[in-house]
Amino acid sequence: MPLTTDRKRQLTTAALVAPAGLWLFVFLVLPFMAMVVFAFGERAPEGGYQAAFTFAQFANLPSRAAAFWNTMMIAPVGAFLCLIVAYPVAYYLSIKSNPKYRLVLVSLVVVPFWTSLLVRTYAWMYILGSRGIPNLLGMIGIEDVRLLNTPGAVLLGIVYGYLPLMIMPIYVSLEKLDRRLLEASADLGAKPVSTFFRITLPLSLPGVMTGVALVIILLLGEYLIPQLLGGGKVFFIGNALVDLFLQSRNWPSGSAIAVTLVVVVVLVLSVAMHIAWKVSGSRQVELV
Amino acid sequence: MRTLVTSVYLFLYAPIALVVLFSFNAGRSASEFTGFSTMWYSKALGNTFLITALQNSLMIAFTSAVLAAVFGTMAALGMQRLSSRGRAIFDGLFAAAIVVPGVVIGIATLVALVEVFSFLNPALASIWPGDKPPQLGLGYGSIIAAHGLFSLALVTMIVKARIASLGRDIVEASSDLYATPFTTFRQIVLPQILPSVLAGFLLAFTFSFDDFIVAFFVAGSKTTLPIYVFASIRRGVTPEINAIATMVLVASLLIILIARVLMRDKTTKVQAGE
Numbered sequence: 001m002p003l004t005t006d007r008k009r010q011l012t013t014a015a016l017v018a019p020a021g022l023w024l025f026v027f028l029v030l031p032f033m034a035m036v037v038f039a040f041g042e043r044a045p046e047g048g049y050q051a052a053f054t055f056a057q058f059a060n061l062p063s064r065a066a067a068f069w070n071t072m073m074i075a076p077v078g079a080f081l082c083l084i085v086a087y088p089v090a091y092y093l094s095i096k097s098n099p100k101y102r103l104v105l106v107s108l109v110v111v112p113f114w115t116s117l118l119v120r121t122y123a124w125m126y127i128l129g130s131r132g133i134p135n136l137l138g139m140i141g142i143e144d145v146r147l148l149n150t151p152g153a154v155l156l157g158i159v160y161g162y163l164p165l166m167i168m169p170i171y172v173s174l175e176k177l178d179r180r181l182l183e184a185s186a187d188l189g190a191k192p193v194s195t196f197f198r199i200t201l202p203l204s205l206p207g208v209m210t211g212v213a214l215v216i217i218l219l220l221g222e223y224l225i226p227q228l229l230g231g232g233k234v235f236f237i238g239n240a241l242v243d244l245f246l247q248s249r250n251w252p253s254g255s256a257i258a259v260t261l262v263v264v265v266v267l268v269l270s271v272a273m274h275i276a277w278k279v280s281g282s283r284q285v286e287l288v
Numbered sequence: 289m290r291t292l293v294t295s296v297y298l299f300l301y302a303p304i305a306l307v308v309l310f311s312f313n314a315g316r317s318a319s320e321f322t323g324f325s326t327m328w329y330s331k332a333l334g335n336t337f338l339i340t341a342l343q344n345s346l347m348i349a350f351t352s353a354v355l356a357a358v359f360g361t362m363a364a365l366g367m368q369r370l371s372s373r374g375r376a377i378f379d380g381l382f383a384a385a386i387v388v389p390g391v392v393i394g395i396a397t398l399v400a401l402v403e404v405f406s407f408l409n410p411a412l413a414s415i416w417p418g419d420k421p422p423q424l425g426l427g428y429g430s431i432i433a434a435h436g437l438f439s440l441a442l443v444t445m446i447v448k449a450r451i452a453s454l455g456r457d458i459v460e461a462s463s464d465l466y467a468t469p470f471t472t473f474r475q476i477v478l479p480q481i482l483p484s485v486l487a488g489f490l491l492a493f494t495f496s497f498d499d500f501i502v503a504f505f506v507a508g509s510k511t512t513l514p515i516y517v518f519a520s521i522r523r524g525v526t527p528e529i530n531a532i533a534t535m536v537l538v539a540s541l542l543i544i545l546i547a548r549v550l551m552r553d554k555t556t557k558v559q560a561g562e
Contacts, residue, residue, distance in 0.1 A: 012366075013366050013369040013370060015362075016362045016363065016365050016366025017363050017370065017374075017378065019358075019359040019362060020362065020444065021378070023359060023437065024437070027433045027434065027437045028381060028384065028385055028393075030400055031393075031397050034399050034403055035392075035396040035399055035400070038399050049403075088289060088292050088293065088296075092290070092292075092293045096289065107545075108297065108301075109300070110548070111541065111544055111545070111548070112304070114494050114544040115304075115494075115498065115537050115540045115541060115544070116514065116533075116536050116537065116540060117498065117500075118498070118500050118514050118517055119304075119517070122521055123303035126306065126307065126310075126530075127306065160299070160303070163299075218389070220389060221389020221390060221391045221392060221501075223391055223500075238391045238501070241392075241395060242391070242504070245395060245398065245505065255395065255399060258392045261389065261391075261392060262388060262392055269387060
């Protein structure tokens, strides 16, 4: 009998993972392969794709250098600004806040992340737009201030949009921190500042790494924030992709850029995992 | 430090509050509050394009989240029984589904489906007995498929984490007491993973409901609520958009709060068990 129960077990396992496996294959693996094939093709005269084998699309990447440059510059800066705002909040929530209200305070940070980024970015379009802050400044005599469609506006939108994602992993790693270490440090005569820099900060580095990596990776594919707050002046790779696919219908060129973007994401991710692994000895990346 | 943290919370919520406030503005202005009125809400609710977009979004979010919850839970249960190699492949694919930017998922799905349809439609037409062969194209199906991909990975991750935190001993005790594997699943495992399945479903629902970029590529001629909102924003800022935005916010806030309660329930139970 053991053989048949074994066989039954195998079949059950296969049946359990089959739908997900099929979904992943048909809607992730196959499309990705199609995109790679497209990247080596040519643009058909009427738009779209025409079969070919050429490296022309990749050779043509420098024509979109500005989009890559903006993304690669603004994403890390945005992530860093996020970190600067997020760390004190995570520190306060995990160590200084009243445990009674902690869950509520943490929820208040997480909840905006799961609400529409479109709506949240719209809010800033509204505030920075000509009828928002510039209008108020105009009333007190400061005329012609442009806030919308500047790199600053995009950075502000980034910090606003991704702050929750930065706070959470740092909060989790600080929350896990053994409080007795802090007491021991104080008992041994360390000043709070040196306890922070020698105990708290190093032990929270995995969370910091996770947060920075998550925010940078999501920013690499960002479209809405530069579109709405950068107004075509500050554009990311995502904006170039939408333009190539939906406006100029140059699918092969767009595919080449998309493939390159995935390569960049994988590179950033492996660097982050490598550092995280060195820092903490674990590769855990928490997303929710 | 408290002042700093308070100002961060203000920073997080004040812009949203402003959007909500001006959705009740009686005037057309987006900067001058001229009196309280709900006229923009009735105007928004009377807008048939908007209502259609909302219905599409709800249907797509519901379908993709249900499929993701069912298949994701099955995958989470099945993966623990796979060989370590099989598990690594699934882990890698799920991770890819999460980290690959939405814009790339949208593009890849678009090019693959358009290519597949360009083969399938003539083939279908040649074997179709009637006069009007069905034309396959982008639409509800492609949005559900592309949203389902991310949602599937999300649900699997959440449920898998829950399964990992379950004690093996209770499952073994159940089988020692001669329960069949299915009975053990129904009476022991399922009740314990159900909150995380529900939480995964709700997160998947809000993800799909709020997603703009993936749908933008694969929606074809269909309109979802975020696509409609995006198009209206491009036409100009009006209190009507504020009213729509407020309704979208309230909807996702409610769903996400329920998901948070379900997930919290899970952690307290785990802590109690320790």
